[in-house]
Amino acid sequence: MGDKVLLVDDEEGIRKVLGISLADAGYDVMTAGSGEEALNIFRNESPSIVLTDIKMPGMDGIVLLRKIKEEKPDTEVIMITGHGDLELAIKSLQFEAADFVTKPIHDEALAIALKRVHERIWMKAKLREYTEGLEQLVLEKTQKLIEAERLAAIGQTVATLAHAIKNIIGGLKGGMYVLEKGMELHNTQYQGQGWEMLKSNVEKIKNLALDLLNYAKDREPDYRLCDPCEPLQEVFHLVQPRCRESGVSLEMECSAGLQPILLDPDGIHCCLLNLASNALDACRDFEPAGTPPGIVLRCLHVHGWGVEYQVADNGCGMDEETRSRIFRTFFSTKGTKGTGLGLMITQKIVREHGGVIEMETKQGKGSTFFIRLPDRRRLDASRTA
Template structure:
């Protein structure tokens, strides 16, 4: 199918001559005697190439060019200008014309200009097709990458969970072995030890299941205007009995000058409960020295509140400290599930905050949560 060319010129003789030249160059020619006729043709026929004289009565070539580029921006326009009228030619190029030729017209110059315009159209079409294909390819590859990352995360989680379950199963097998020996030898001490081992690991399975359910629940943060110190006091009151049973003292160091802030006290309460409970467990095995957990608050100019939970336990080695927020990683041995700190980090992130751990062997551990506030109530 031949490419269409719309020739616009108010002189009949020039239209006839140029029509023959354009047709001989291999194009289908449509003609118009002025700009308005050209617009009527363009409204009903798709024409990729337009050749127009600049000097015409009524709507001149520049006004026609302006409307073509507004309504049919992909059409290539070649302007015909009188010899020496370079200013009009430059103005046409500035307005979006692809080329211009001067009178008197040479057949070769017209054919070259048409070929260049045709090449421009082909390059533009190829670029558009390439861009569309590239966008489709990027979309497909992005989907594949997201799916691969999701499967990798699932695989990592399943592997970590399997390791945690294997540890619990190993503990149960050990407990059952001691129980069997107690039954076989009718040894009450073996029976007591075996039962304690089984009871402990059943409790660990229950905690693991509950922690997984809690972690899987969608997080809904509900900020409200409240005293940022309130969650710290409530967590102290909640866990003080557990601490006393293990010989651990809970101490509050609250910044009473902190203003009322817009935060989620329930979410912060949950985070502090996890951290303080871990801190108590970290202190319980100390054979000497004070067993103490400190809950501290501080204000950052009303923009955020900082919570610190510090213990006097054995501390955490540097190579382990980098893993404490990983899935199912625990420093409690058979007592931990490895989900508490992971869930705490998730909750802190949902609140737009940050959490960090600092520790050294024999120096205790400090976990710091920083929570931003949206508004300060005066």
């Protein structure tokens, strides 16, 4: 049995004559005397080709064509026109008719139109095949690329951690040496220095392990309703002694009237501490022209967001190249002294909150980091409304 063809014409004689020609050509022919009848047959039988008259009572051929294309766009439709219906035939082509033939219909003209239809069907099938093949190829290449990037990231992680651990081990060995010398010489000053070196490097190991855990684990923020200034105040009191030791001023500004919002205070504390520590490093050993080195921590209300945190410094700042790489995996502005994990973790936590982190910087003029977090209560209310 050949392809199914639905022949639609309100004249019974045309249906009989064309039906015989199509059957002789090997097609499985179905006929309909109106657009409405044709649509019912089409929905039940799903013919691949429809041959329909344009001018018919009730639902005409143009309307039938549009309905067929809406329901099954791949169906090929040949329009039958009279000699004076050229304008309608052109209109049918605009609605994606495959071809049109004019009455009286000769076998040769019908055969040419059907040949064109079969060519369209073949080309569509090939295009679909090529598209599916291309999509599969893109998927395979993407998976390979993801795997390659994952392996590269693992390699970079191992190399970065190995370097950081090597530096910490060097510090531990140095502390042990100074401590042992102090004990050997009964020198309390050496003992104190050695002990402080050991404590400092143990703290580095602890921070490195915590950074890795924070970056590796995939978790939802532990949202709590709290004063958005609280994490900033905690970081302020934590960083203040280190700033005082380094001769760097530290200020804090919290907007009046800030409403409690839903956030993960521990996660935001971690973000702000990372940014404040980076700001302190940027201010150390850098003397801004005309003003002493300083850091300002801010908690503000901005339109469209629940809260905005700012960590601003007037330290060394960054050039454009460094700025473009600042959030890349394991990139650090501190050379061998940093792992780059701090900003990666900060960005991850902010994204988990549905927020954004941005930066403004100028070399020799300092940097300002902005963390904007949504008001989750409003978001949840809008979703349930």
